[in-house]
Amino acid sequence: MARSTPPSSAPVIGTVKGPGENGNQYVFITADNRQVKIGEFVYYQVDLADIPEGQILGKISDRRLIDHLPDRLFADPDIDPEAIASLVGFAHPNPEIYEVTVDVIGYFPPALGFMNPRIAPDPGAKVCLADDDSLRQVINKKQPQQVGSAHIGSLLLRPGGRVPVALDVKELVSTHMAILAGTGSGKSYTAGVLIEELMSPYNRAAVLIFDPHGEYGTLADMRGHPAFASDDGY
Numbered sequence: 713m714a715r716s717t718p719p720s721s722a723p724v725i726g727t728v729k730g731p732g733e734n735g736n737q738y739v740f741i742t743a744d745n746r747q748v749k750i751g752e753f754v755y756y757q758v759d760l761a762d763i764p765e766g767q768i769l770g771k772i773s774d775r776r777l778i779d780h781l782p783d784r785l786f787a788d789p790d791i792d793p794e795a796i797a798s799l800v801g802f803a804h805p806n807p808e809i810y811e812v813t814v815d816v817i818g819y820f821p822p823a824l825g826f827m828n829p830r831i832a833p834d835p836g837a838k839v840c841l842a843d844d845d846s847l848r849q850v851i852n853k854k855q856p857q858q859v860g861s862a863h864i865g866s867l868l869l870r871p872g873g874r875v876p877v878a879l880d881v882k883e884l885v886s887t888h889m890a891i892l893a894g895t896g897s898g899k900s901y902t903a904g905v906l907i908e909e910l911m912s913p914y915n916r917a918a919v920l921i922f923d924p925h926g927e928y929g930t931l932a933d934m935r936g937h938p939a940f941a942s943d944d945g946y
Contacts (some may be wrong), residue, residue, distance in 0.1 A: 723747070726812060728756060728837040736816050738770070738832060740839045741778075743806035748775060752869050753842040754814060756833045763819070768829050769842060769850065770814035779809035814839075820850050844874045853880045862909035864902065879906075881915055900927045907931060913942035 726742030738756075742748050752772045760766040818826040833839075847867065854861035856878045867875035884906075891899045910917040911934065921928055934940055 722840040722843050724838045725754065725841050726839040728833045728835055728839060729811065730835050731832055732813050735832075737773075738814055738816065740812050740814065742810050742812055742839075743808065745806065745808060745810065747841055748772060748810060748812055749869055750775060753847060754839050755842050756837045756839050758829065758831050758833065758837075760819065760829065760831075763821075766819050766829070767840075767842075767846075768819050768831075768833070769817045769826075769846075771817060772812055773815045774813035776811045776813075777808060778811045780807060844870055847875045851875065852878045853883075854878055857912075857914055859914050861914070862906055864905055864909070881910065881917070885910075885917075904928060904931065908934070908940075911940055913940065916942065 725744045725747055726740040729739045729741050731737065732739050750772055753769060754772060755767040755769050757765050757767055816829070818828050820826055847870070848855070851867070852861075856863035856876045858878075860881045861878040862881050862884060863876055863878045865877050866873040867877060891902050893899050907919055907921070907928070908931075909915065910919050921931070923929070
């Protein structure tokens with residue numbers, strides 16, 4: 713993703729070590745074990761031709777422990793390894809060091825969508841955690857409750873619904889679509905949420921449901937419900 717200026721509150725979580733196994737990856741080093749999660753979104757900055765200090769969005773795909781306290785400190789379960797480390801003068805709050813692999817997604821001019829920067833980050837470049845507002849703008853072509861949007865949930869790695877996820881209804885209904893998942897994982901519920909969003913006042917779509925297994929009978933309760941009535945009464 714590319715923006716003209718970075719968010720001032722974006723935390724720096726690591727430092728680039730070098731390229732990854734392929735040309736679309738890079739590796740950074742960090743001692744942060746809490747925010748650096750598989751699937752989390754991060755970025756580094758680079759000067760682009762049209763955007764100074766552009767932010768190149770990426771997604772963490774792997775994390776490997778490369779340095780930690782000596783194994784001998786973990787041998788006795790009754791002794792706190794950090795207590796022993798502090799006795800010998802090692803008092804770093806995060807003694808573990810991780811090597812993290814990031815798959816580059818690109819930068820995001822709104823008019824063009826994602827673009828591959830084709831520029832690898834320099835060793836020593838700072839890696840930051842992508843902020844919620846940037847992710848909301850990048851993930852959602854339409855924001856929740858906008859005309860033509862279908863709000864289906866939120867980004868799992870950002871708790872509390874901080875990054876809602878909405879689909880573009882026009883793209884959703886203009887092609888064939890299937891909801892594929894294991895038994896009991898929520899396929900019918902997901903379909904129900906999509907139907908409710910299609911029938912919401914900001915979409916007002918006509919929906920025809922073939923229900924051979926009787927899974928969507930409760931949707932009849934939506935008739936006349938005030939949540940699905942717009943200002944004109946329909």
